[in-house]
Amino acid sequence: MATIDPAVVDGARVRYEAACAAGLNLDMTRGKPSPEQLARSHGLLRAVDREDDPAADGTDCRNYGGDPRGLPEMRAIFAEILEVDPELVFVGGNASLQWMHDLVVQAMLVGVPGGDPWGGPRRSTPVKFLCPCPGYDRHFSVLERFGIEMLLIAMGDDGPDVEEVARLAGEDPNVKGMFCVPRYSNPTGVTYSDDVVEAIAAMKTAAPDFRVIWDDAYALHAFEGEPDPLANLYDRCAAHGHEDRALLVTSFSKVTFGGAGLAAVAASPRNGDWIRSFRSIQTIGPNKLNQLAHARFFDGSLSAVRDHMKGHADLIRPKFETVLRVLDDRLGGLDVASWSRPRGGYFVSLDTESGCARAVVEMAGNAGVKLTPAGATFPYGLDPQDRNIRIAPTLPALAEIETATGLLADCIVLVSAGA
Ligand SMILES: Cc1ncc(COP(=O)(O)O)c(C=O)c1O
Missing domain, CATH: 3.40.640.10 (Type I PLP-dependent aspartate aminotransferase-like (Major domain))
Known part of the structure; x- marks a missing residue:
């Protein structure tokens, strides 16, 4: 169990209880494109609309x-x-x-x-x-x-x-x-x-x-x-x-x-x-x-696909930056978790201390923040060290990501401190 400054643990507890009272309903379980991303491809639905169009x-x-x-x-x-x-x-x-x-x-x-x-x-x-x-x-x-x-x-x-x-x-x-x-x-x-x-x-x-x-x-x-x-x-x-x-x-x-x-x-x-x-x-x-x-x-042309992907990147990048900023702010220097800093893709991978991931995901779920089940990133759903949590930030809106990641960080603090 990690030794964490009691003021940090108290802060996490106060925020966690407030989140429970607020009745959140946030979902960071799957790497889905957001509605804004989908909207950028709507032209597809009109791309083939003539009768004789081989x-x-x-x-x-x-x-x-x-x-x-x-x-x-x-x-x-x-x-x-x-x-x-x-x-x-x-x-x-x-x-x-x-x-x-x-x-x-x-x-x-x-x-x-x-x-x-x-x-x-x-x-x-x-x-x-x-x-x-x-x-x-x-x-x-x-x-x-x-x-x-x-x-x-x-x-x-x-x-x-x-x-x-x-x-x-x-x-x-x-x-x-x-x-x-x-x-x-x-x-x-x-x-x-x-x-x-x-x-x-x-x-x-x-x-x-x-x-x-x-x-x-x-x-x-x-x-x-x-x-x-x-x-x-x-x-x-x-x-x-x-x-x-x-x-x-x-x-x-x-x-x-x-x-x-x-x-x-x-x-x-x-x-x-x-x-x-x-x-x-x-x-x-x-x-x-x-x-x-x-x-x-x-x-x-592939170059048109690449340009399209740059538009997606502009939507996705701030979401990942938000996750990393909140994790850095809340958990940086606490020595209770480490996380990836991806340059692309759809996920952030976070490792808690051994034996904490399931409890963290459950605790976040109880406060209305759904995360990918702990263990899902390993065969048979069994993470031998019970450490890994996959964060999927592409679908929710920025404000939701900020709230959900903050709550996740608070759960990590509380579980790591055994509080
Ligand atoms: C590595 C990887 N492969 C495949 C898929 C699913 O791809 P598809 O929609 O083409 O089945 C995903 C979706 O998250 C993925 O992360």
Whole structure:
């Protein structure tokens, strides 16, 4: 238990009690775009409104048909984002999470190219995945649903502990893959260094069908200036003769509409044939109208997307600055918590002292401030040290963020002091 100046604890208690009496109802649980961000994409809804309005290749987007990989104009934009050849890109659906889920399901049932099914009655030992932690809870939900054992990998300032990754992947053929959020990671905000990317690409894996699901969800999401550069996993894997290792995904959920953006996946030609084999059974074709609307809205150019993202950054940056200012003011110098200072993405990751996070989240909830459940950033919802809290400030208004973060800080003081 931390020793904190009693005046600081008293101040926190007075404010906490006042907050309880005020009946707050604030939500900082999920990284959603704000209404102001969504409004900036409304032009999408009017971008395709003529009866005779085919895509550049003549495809009538209202009908079945066209390239099952999606419209060439959007595949080109996603290819530029993921830094791969457009031939390797599939655009479909609105949720990258659905692609990730599907990649895992297909691997379990059918197997990835070069391997047997990861699941099924013939397999006596469960498949395992490497999970950099703290990480994205929905990745863990996918793995948990299919009984894939999750092995915790510590996150550092430049990405996951790659020595541990290489050791586990190198010695156990049941370790079949790894989820990564390589840029402005959820929740730590870390961008993987070139050395980390290189190590993931180069390592020898005991499983010949090892896959890295490279979730570049925040590829465009800098708060200021250009996004952090990121080494090209696909190229690095190919350079080491492992081009099938990389499965790249991203989406426009936090570019245009959270519920109606576009998602894309890119992979080697062999993986691409595999993806095409199940996609062509799942759907006769993706929603091309939404792809056309996006292509028109952004004039078919990534630089228009980047400009659009600068507008988002102007809305988001003050929210993160508010969180950091309040945390600095209330907790700076108290030695009861540490927090990330992200340059992009959607989250601040905060660590309390061991054994405090659950109590803090519960206490904040009792005062009407909902936070992501403690433990959510770890597999099975279990943070071994009960320390990590994910703060998601994009959705609420500035004043709400100020109040909610202040209350969170007060709860940390009170729980840390055992008050
Ligand atoms: C790392 C990461 N990947 C994927 C998603 C969800 O993306 P989509 O809406 O494309 O499924 C999120 C949303 O928070 C995320 O943080």
